[in-house]
Amino acid sequence: MDPNIVLGRAPSSVKVGGAPVSIATSFRAGIRAMQAADDPDLGDAGRAQAILLIYFGRGAVHDGVRRIELPGAVNADPAGALQAALGFLNLNEPQKPKRMLGKAAAKGARLWDWDYDAPRVIADFQREYGIDLADPALDMHWWRFWPLFRGLGDSSLTMTAMAARGADPSEYEGDARRRLVERQRELALPARTEEERLRLTSLLWGLDV
Structure with a gap:
């Protein structure tokens, strides 16, 4: 940096x-x-x-x-x-190879949406840092915000949501797979493109699309 x-x-x-x-x-x-x-x-x-x-x-x-x-x-x-x-x-950081969260992420699954997931990150910043992101008077430099965002705990709403969305159900078996698929359905982001609509249909209805 x-x-x-x-x-x-x-x-x-x-x-x-x-x-x-x-x-x-x-x-x-x-x-x-x-x-x-x-x-x-x-x-x-x-x-x-x-x-x-x-x-x-x-x-x-x-x-x-x-x-x-x-x-x-x-x-x-x-x-x-x-x-x-x-x-x-990118904080002037050198480009690094992207870390894939399972095959689903490699196939292009969206992990985060700043509009849809805003409540999660607001709650996490308030809980972990005591920072109210919803305060219109808050003037935080991007170079401070982004390390804080990336540093949210593994148990935060933000990180657990991204981890679940990026996980590949085929890597799990039995109850673990069923729980993951249910969690992915709960966290499914709104589709914006035809490709995303097909993926969402597959997830919600258990189809091989």
Whole structure:
């Protein structure tokens, strides 16, 4: 991680084309960026534009009309700006191989939804850290929020939900398998695409789709 926020301050800007550009640091901006990156209704270009606007967008008024505009450095190098934004989102950590939670996760099972699962993470942060994520006055830097999120205990609502969704029932037998499937049905996320609808149908009705 660079810089080390234990020894220094969390960043408030990123380099785009060699120049520092202010970036939205709030944990809410980070969540919105993750939602945009996972939105099946947006193509690659749409996701990229959404992330740039979330992180770099600035309000401007032209002829009495308020608009969201991007800084000149971002417009001049959108690819570089996107790379910088994604680096910020990932805490500038080097990319690591994805850890698969069973074959279901490898097949693309969704483990988390920031809208549907919001109550879980709100409860977990209140219980484990005494932080009220629902407080509109809370201004937490993304580089503080994300380590706290990833550091939630294995018994937290958040981590148990993701572990159950990512588990592969074929790796279990008997009562353990039955309990897992029941738990996955309880935790099933709303389907957004045809592929997800087929997977949800298979889960709810025990079909081999």
